[in-house]
Amino acid sequence: MLPDFEPIHLLYLSIAIVxxxxxxVLMxxxxxxxxKRPAVAAIVCALAAFTALSYAIRGIQLSVAYGIWGGVGLVATTVxxxxxxxxxxxxxxWVxxxxxMLGVGLLKFA
Known part of the structure; x- marks a missing residue:
């Protein structure tokens, strides 16, 4: 089971995902x-996403945070x-x- 972590780390992870x-989308x-404008905005968003992720992993295990970040981001980007x-x-x-999504769900039990 995942250890407990503070809500602020979930907030940072959510910001990183968004x-x-x-x-x-900007890319x-x-x-x-x-x-150029959407290109520069995409680069800024990517750098900010990594920054938010770095704050999230201060309180969430790296494997869990990165898995959720990548999985949720991929599914949402696809939609x-x-x-x-x-x-x-x-x-x-679709498979x-x-x-x-199954893998991200299984991270809860890692």
Whole structure:
């Protein structure tokens, strides 16, 4: 089971997740860094996400925090890609997302 940690560390982890998702969407909008404003904003969001993650791991185990950060960020980015950009997944992609969510859930028992 996960050890108890302070709510502030969950807040930092949540901020890191939101910033990572923002960075991913902005990278898509920059069209391979052809448009400078979203490109610069993506870089700033990514740096801020890593900063927030570094604060989160002060009170959450690295493997747990990074797993949640990556897993939740990936699933949320996929959903936003589908809704904002009309991207679609094949069945294998849905299976992969399900396995990622299962893995993040299993971290609770690590």
């Amino acid at each position: 910033l990572e998702i923002g960075a991913n 898509k909008q920059s069209h391979g860094f052809a448009y 936003l890609g589908m809704t904002l950009f009309g991207e679609r997944l094949r069945v294998s992609g 992969g997302l399900g396995l990622i």
